[in-house]
Amino acid sequence: MDDVKQRCSRCLMPNSFPGISFNNDGICNQCLNFKGIEPLGENLLLRTLKSRKGVKYDCVVGISGGKDSCYVAYLAQEIYKLRTLAVFYESPFYCHLAREKYINNFSSD
Numbered sequence: 525m526d527d528v529k530q531r532c533s534r535c536l537m538p539n540s541f542p543g544i545s546f547n548n549d550g551i552c553n554q555c556l557n558f559k560g561i562e563p564l565g566e567n568l569l570l571r572t573l574k575s576r577k578g579v580k581y582d583c584v585v586g587i588s589g590g591k592d593s594c595y596v597a598y599l600a601q602e603i604y605k606l607r608t609l610a611v612f613y614e615s616p617f618y619c620h621l622a623r624e625k626y627i628n629n630f631s632s633d
C-alpha cells in the first residue's frame with residue numbers, strides 16, 4: 525500500500541509523487557504551474573501540413589491498435605485527406621488483436 529495522505533483537489537495526484545506540494549486549497553504545484561496552450565486552430569494546422577512540398581507524407585501517426593490512435597489515423601487519412609504514414613511498433617508486449625487490426629486496416633510502406 526502506498527502512503528497517500530493527500531491528493532490534489534484538481535488532478536488527484538497523490539502526496540507520494542516526488543516533489544509535489546499543495547497550496548491551502550489542496551491544489552498541487554503541478555496544477556498551479558501548468559501553462560496551457562492556446563490552440564491555433566484546425567484550419568491553420570491543415571494548411572501548414574498540406575503546404576509542405578517535396579515530402580512523401582503530410583503527417584505521421586503512431587498506431588497502437590487501440591481505438592484512439594486508429595481514430596486519429598482515420599481522421600488524418602479519410603477525413604482530412606492527408607498523406608499519412610501510420611507507424612506501428614511491434615514490441616514484445618503488443619496485443620495480437622492490435623496487430624491484426626493494424627494489418628487489416630492500413631496499407632504499409
Ligand SMILES: [Zn+2]
Pocket residue numbers: 532533534535536537551552553554555556
Ligand atoms: Zn494537481
